[in-house]
Amino acid sequence: MPQDPGSPARKRSDARKNRDRILDAARSAFADPDADVSLAEISRRAGVGMATLYRNFRGRKELLEAVYASEADSVCEAAADAVGSATPGLALRAWLRRCFAFAATKKHIAPELLAHANRDSARAVFHDSRTRILAAGSPLFEAAQRAHQVRDDLTLEQVLDMLVRIATVNGSDAYQAPMLETVLDGLALPSDKA
């Protein structure tokens, strides 16, 4: 039965869609270094009014933090989805690529959040995301270790610390790409080249 457009369930669903649209628009705007990333531009890209934007996010800082947290969510979901797919080493390799892309997002968002007067709330978001991503990735990492498909002299935490730093190297994606490959190969993960 189609929902009555005025029903509470329909309103919740619309509100959720608006929030997701704003987050999507913000994510793509912040990922483009040449884009105008004003809130007005983000509401235009999302196809919602400024009032709707402000109903969802008190301001620019809250929006940036929400973009960051939702990206972290999708990294965690990717880890859950990867468990049991392919070999443990290939699953870990694919997931670490996803983590590297996330670290590139952080590179764009973090400086603005840390420059904000209340940097503690940004730090809390970063810390919380890191904890969740480590927890989500641990089963993948441990499976690869049990299968001897990853080197055993470092932890997932060390691997992620390394990737996060490399993602901050100045240069294009093409400049960074072989650095990621070097680390993945150095971890002795099986090659995913065709």
Added chain:
Amino acid sequence: MPQDPGSPARKRSDARKNRDRILDAARSAFADPDADVSLAEISRRAGVGMATLYRNFRGRKELLEAVYASEADSVCEAAADAVGSATPGLALRAWLRRCFAFAATKKHIAPELLAHANRDSARAVFHDSRTRILAAGSPLFEAAQRAHQVRDDLTLEQVLDMLVRIATVNGSDAYQAPMLETVLDGLALPSDKA
């Protein structure tokens, strides 16, 4: 024939020794995160008076920059010494370890220099050191490439950018060490393990 203690040559030699002593004392003081790194402490460690210290270095900033530049010099000398020793891949591996240790020095010194009012002069020192180190290491890197003992999809510049970032990971030397090994193995350099 021993030099007359008052001769110009002897004076130049003493001045040089004092400068080197101060640099050595400063280097070890700055490398110890728990040490008191006041100029007074550095002159005490070097066994010279404050007047001698100030004759050599106008202030703390000039001393820090000189420590950094002299470390870069020794990285360059290590590259020149390594050419032709061992196999090209092993020579490169050993030299990249030296570069990583240098990057750790930078981690301690750079924040203070960049926080200084005149950060342009620090940037010039960093840029100049980077250029010299790249030039000094290129023959080693190219020899390893010709011998197919290093992967061929990235340049020495990319390798060094990666190592410099990894050296800034928070944590002890023991925490960072396997990250360096991961990169060296990922570069497909021959193992130097016994």
